[in-house]
Every structure is written in C-alpha cells, then in structure tokens.
Amino acid sequence: MNRPIAILTRSLIVGAIALTSAPLTHADAPDGCAEAAKPTFDVWLARFRKQAAEAGISQATLDANLNGLQPDDRILEYDQRQPEFVQTFWNYLDARVTEKRIETGQDMLARNIDQLTAAELRYGVPARYLVAFWGQETNYGGYLGSIAIVPALATLAYDTRRSYFFRAQLLDALRIIDSGNMTADDLRGSWAGAFGQMQFMPSTFLRYGVDGDSDGKINTRASIADAIDSAANYLSQSGWQSGQGWGQEVRLPAGFNWGQARLDRWKTIRDWSALGVTQVNGSRLPDSGQTAAILLPQGHDGPAILVQHNFKVILRWNRSVNYALAVAELADRLDGLPAFSTGRDADNRRLSRAQAIDLQKCLVILGFDPGPTDGLPGGKTLNAIRAYQASAGLPADGYPSLDLLEKLHSTLQEKSLPLPDSAPASATTAKVILVGGAQ
Numbered sequence: 001m002n003r004p005i006a007i008l009t010r011s012l013i014v015g016a017i018a019l020t021s022a023p024l025t026h027a028d029a030p031d032g033c034a035e036a037a038k039p040t041f042d043v044w045l046a047r048f049r050k051q052a053a054e055a056g057i058s059q060a061t062l063d064a065n066l067n068g069l070q071p072d073d074r075i076l077e078y079d080q081r082q083p084e085f086v087q088t089f090w091n092y093l094d095a096r097v098t099e100k101r102i103e104t105g106q107d108m109l110a111r112n113i114d115q116l117t118a119a120e121l122r123y124g125v126p127a128r129y130l131v132a133f134w135g136q137e138t139n140y141g142g143y144l145g146s147i148a149i150v151p152a153l154a155t156l157a158y159d160t161r162r163s164y165f166f167r168a169q170l171l172d173a174l175r176i177i178d179s180g181n182m183t184a185d186d187l188r189g190s191w192a193g194a195f196g197q198m199q200f201m202p203s204t205f206l207r208y209g210v211d212g213d214s215d216g217k218i219n220t221r222a223s224i225a226d227a228i229d230s231a232a233n234y235l236s237q238s239g240w241q242s243g244q245g246w247g248q249e250v251r252l253p254a255g256f257n258w259g260q261a262r263l264d265r266w267k268t269i270r271d272w273s274a275l276g277v278t279q280v281n282g283s284r285l286p287d288s289g290q291t292a293a294i295l296l297p298q299g300h301d302g303p304a305i306l307v308q309h310n311f312k313v314i315l316r317w318n319r320s321v322n323y324a325l326a327v328a329e330l331a332d333r334l335d336g337l338p339a340f341s342t343g344r345d346a347d348n349r350r351l352s353r354a355q356a357i358d359l360q361k362c363l364v365i366l367g368f369d370p371g372p373t374d375g376l377p378g379g380k381t382l383n384a385i386r387a388y389q390a391s392a393g394l395p396a397d398g399y400p401s402l403d404l405l406e407k408l409h410s411t412l413q414e415k416s417l418p419l420p421d422s423a424p425a426s427a428t429t430a431k432v433i434l435v436g437g438a439q
C-alpha cells in the first residue's frame with residue numbers, strides 16, 4: 001500500500017506546509033545556501049541530536065530513535081516524483097467519492113455515532129465532515145501507511161530543499177515519542193511524515209491533538225476517538241462556523257461573466273442571486289447576506305459550485321480545491337444529498353505534463369505571464385489563461401484543457417508566431433502513469 005499513500009500525500013504535504021506554524025518564508029534559508037559545504041549525514045545528525053537534547057528531548061528517546069539512523073533514498077525519490085498529468089476534477093472526484101466509500105462512511109458514522117455526536121457538540125463540526133476527512137485521508141483507517149516517519153523526516157530534513165520545515169517536524173515527532181503519547185512504531189505513515197487516522201503532520205498533532213477517549217494519551221493511530229476529536233479541534237480552531245454548510249452546486253444564467261467565477265471573488269449570496277445564479281434545480285438561492293465565491297473546477301462546461309466560509313476552512317487542511325470539493329461532496333453524500341450533477345459531459349481529457357508546459361510556453365509567446373513553465377498550472381497560469389481567453393473572445397474560465405491548447409496553437413499560427421518546440425505530436429504520445437485516484 002506504500003505507493004498509493006506516497007502519491008496521495010503529495011497534496012497533503014503541500015497542505016501541511018501551509019498549515020504549519022513554522023514560517024514558510026524561512027523554509028530554505030538556513031541550509032539552502034550551503035550545498036557545497038553540506039556536512040555528511042552523520043555530522044548533520046550529531047548536530048541535530050545536540051539541538052534536540054537542548055530542546056528537552058530525553059537521552060533515552062534520542063538513543064532509541066537516532067542511533068544508527070541512515071538517510072533513506074526512497075524518501076527522496078517519492079519527494080521528487082512529479083505528476084505525469086494535470087488531474088481533472090471529474091477524474092479526481094470519481095476516484096475519491098465512490099459508492100463504496102459512501103457506504104463505508106455511513107457505516108462508520110453509525111458505528112462511531114456517540115463519539116462523533118460528542119465532538120460535534122463540543123467543537124461545532126458536524127459528524128459527516130469528520131467522517132469525510134477520515135475517508136479521504138485514510139479510507140477510514142484502511143490505509144494508514146507503513147513508513148516510519150522519524151527516518152523519513154530525518155532524510156527530508158538533511159536534504160537541503162525544505163530542511164527548515166522538515167527539521168521542525170522531526171523535532172516534533174521526537175517530542176511526541178518523548179511525551180509517551182505515541183511510540184515510534186505508532187508513528188508510521190506517509191513518506192512526508194503524516195501519520196494516523198487523519199494523517200496529521202507532527203506539528204499539527206502537537207498543536208491540535210486531543211485525548212478523545214480519555215485514556216490519558218493522545219494516539220491518533222490506535223484511537224479513532226482521539227482522531228475524531230483531534231480533527232474536530234483542528235477544524236474548530238481553523239475557524240469552522242457551526243450551523244453553516246460549505247456551499248452547494250448552482251446553476252449559472254446564460255451570459256454569465258465567467259471571469260467572476262474564481263476563489264478570490266466573494267459576493268453576498270443575495271448579489272449572486274441578483275446576477276441570476278440559482279440553485280441547481282432552478283429555484284432561488286436563500287436571501288442571504290453571507291458571502292460566497294463560485295468555482296468552475298472543470299471549466300465553464302463543468303459544474304458551477306458556490307462555496308462559503310467553511311469551504312475555506314477545508315482548504316486550510318489541504319489547499320487543493322479538488323481535495324476540498326471531494327471532502328465537501330463526500331460529506332453531502334453521507335447525508336443523503338445528491339452528487340454534483342451538471343457538466344458530466346464536459347471535456348474530461350487530461351493534459352499531460354508536457355502538454356501543460358507547452359500550454360504555458362504558448363502563453364509566454366503571446367505575451368502573457370503564466371509564471372514558471374513547469375507544467376504545474378498554478379494561480380498565475382490560470383490568470384494568464386483568463387487574460388488570453390478574454391483577448392480571444394473565449395469564455396474566460398481559466399481552465400487549462402486540451403481544447404484550450406489547440407486554440408492557443410491556432411492563435412499562434414494565425415499570428416505567424418512559432419509553436420513552442422516542446423509541443424508533443426498528440427495526447428497519445430504522452431507516457432501514461434496514473435497519478436492520484438490510485439486507491
């Protein structure tokens with residue numbers, strides 16, 4: 001089960017870095033400039049060990065966990081693996097909100113109802129969300145990961161790229177062991193250091209972990225009650241508004257300005273309603289002064305999804321929009337609500353990494369700024385796509401697709417501009433490796 005865990009946790013580590021208390025801006029500063037003078041692992045470890053002792057970790061814990069430790073090259077291979085495709089929303093969702101996962105989730109809701117109800121009362125987070133996170137993180141404990149995280153974190157901390165972040169996580173992992181809450185054997189999980197039923201990073205555990213079953217220890221691997229309460233506490237402290245949902249699928253009116261559908265354009269639901277946005281069945285949205293944004297995760301041909309404050313809280317757990325929508329939909333489905341339904345016939349072909357790089361390079365040639373041409377479309381690329389679409393009279397949904405790539409090529413040819421030299425001949429020439437949805 002290591003491989004799916006390793007692939008899944010690529011997004012988790014991004015989220016974990018986002019939610020750690022360690023200042024990201026310093027991430028590589030202390031170590032990144034010293035590649036030429038990089039110490040051997042043993043020298044590095046001796047130095048770390050001294051600092052860990054000064055930070056209060058006991059000699060017994062240091063001896064048991066650091067003696068004879070060696071870096072593990074497999075961890076760096078996992079860390080450096082790049083996705084071969086830009087995942088589409090429907091592919092992502094269909095792999096993660098399956099009928100089986102809904103059925104098992106309803107069973108888990110029933111089996112743990114006392115703990116979930118108590119957590120909901122105490123923290124204000126409904127049971128269905130707690131179960132949905134549990135389902136997305138580890139398939140309700142079905143795959144917890146088997147990688148020992150202390151050696152994994154030591155490997156990543158010794159590596160210079162994000163040393164500051166992982167060094168802090170390693171120290172926190174040792175603090176957890178030293179506290180007696182969880183053993184080194186309990187601290188097995190993903191290559192990136194996430195562990196337990198909810199795949200918390202060590203710093204998240206230390207900050208938000210709760211002893212849900214009152215046995216005197218916090219163990220989010222062995223105790224489902226501890227995992228449930230810890231997740232509820234985390235969400236509550238991240239700003240979850242009790243009594244509020246996350247959002248809903250909506251229907252957009254003809255002539256809707258697609259450029260308004262983005263995560264940084266918030267309006268009151270009343271204002272969206274005034275623009276002609278309705279519930280997916282055509283009835284009016286509630287007359288509400290609460291704010292919301294509209295997302296088009298599969299482009300303008302896919303579903304339109306209105307998201308509210310609690311959706312942003314889900315994004316604090318993991319900043320992937322697809323992940324957050326999968327949690328939201330699973331929570332809805334556990335409650336008997338319908339699946340996202342519109343736009344099922346939208347173009348669902350994936351861009352290969354090479355095609356995504358080609359798309360970014362086309363934007364550069366046309367004078368737009370997509371950020372790094374790395375094949376990983378981020379906010380800058382989406383904004384550059386929107387600007388190109390607006391200039392070409394296309395729906396400005398910012399969605400990177402094969403259709404868009406073909407349009408970019410046409411525009412370049414019309415303007416007698418050269419195509420990027422990396423352009424693959426067709427989608428079928430891309431090497432096919434399944435990324436995500438591997439469970």
Ligand SMILES: [Ca+2]
Pocket residue numbers: 210211212213214215216217218219223226
């Ligand atoms: Ca406990």
